[in-house]
Amino acid sequence: MKVAVLDINGKDTGRKAELSNEVFAIEPNKHAVYLDVKQYLANQRQGTHKAKERAEIAGSTRKIKKQKGTGTARAGSIKSGVFKGGGRMFGPRPRNYGFKLNKSLKRLARKSALSMKANDKSIVVMEDFNFDTPNTKGFVNVLKALEVDKKKSLIVLGGSNNNVYLSSRNFKGSDVITSSELSTYKIMKANKVIVIESALEGIESNLSK
Template identity: 75%
Template sequence: MEVAVLNINGKETGRKVTLSDAVFGIEPNNHAVYLDVKQYLANQRQGTHKSKERNEVAGSTRKIKKQKGTGTARAGSVKSPVFVGGGRIFGPRPKDYTQKLNKNVKRLARKSALTLKAKEQSIVVLEDFSFEQPKTKDFVNVLKALGLDAKKSLFVLGDSNNNVYLSSRNLKASEVVTTSELNTYKILNANNVVLLEGALEGIESNLSK
């Protein structure tokens, strides 16, 4: 699959690159995509939820009232869950939500996601660029030139570029990652995936194994 290489002004450079069929032209595996997205979202959970149970609530252990003769239910402690301020029954406890997934399944899922984007013609190949200093306005100008200012976009760099990353950090609809940070969820979550020329070799070498 051949794609024209654009510059940051949105114009064609006259060059074309061939996207590998082994990465961008496979038969998508929807179940692998589902497993990889589920694992990514599960691993984002901190699992620090916690509520105090009866033995953790501060309060007197004195028996509230005598056992019999009051005409009401017996009660032994103000820390009982039936009272306001008492402990919570079966409340949430810290939990590790981390899931594991086979590397081959992850690789298949990412290739499937890139293939889906390629079929939708949602992949843009951009020549490598950088900024002299971090400036959000410069990154917004690139988005406007590519017609992506009103869409969610994912920029994939070959190597980390601090100026480009910092220029995009304030924009909620755009994200900049390197090839090592690329995952299925981020690919599918974006309307358009912008691949810099320097990232193509890394993506294809990582996923064509």
């Protein structure tokens, strides 16, 4: 699959980039995409929620009324969850929500996500660019030139680029990552995936294993 390479002004450079069919043109496995996104979101959960249970409530341990003859249900402790101020019954406890997925499934999910975006013509290949210093205005101008300033976009760099990353931090609609940080969740979240030309080799080598 060949796509045009754009410059920083959104103009066609006249060159074509070859997108591997093994990564960008497979039959998408939607269930794999679902599982990988589910795992990503599960790993974001802190799992620190906690409610006090009956044993953790401060209160008297005296039996609050006699066992029989009251005409109501028997009760032994004011700390019971059936009373106001008592412990929470079956309340949340700290836990880890994460779960494991094998590497081959995660690779399949990322390839499926990229193939879905490629099929929708939502992948843009752009030549390498840089800023001399962090420049938010310059970064926004790049997005405007690509007509993605009003959409959620994902920019995939070939390697770490501090100036481009810092330029993007104040612009909430765009996410800048390296090819090694590519995730199914971020691909699916974006309306447009902008792949820097130098990132193609890293993406294809990571996902063709």
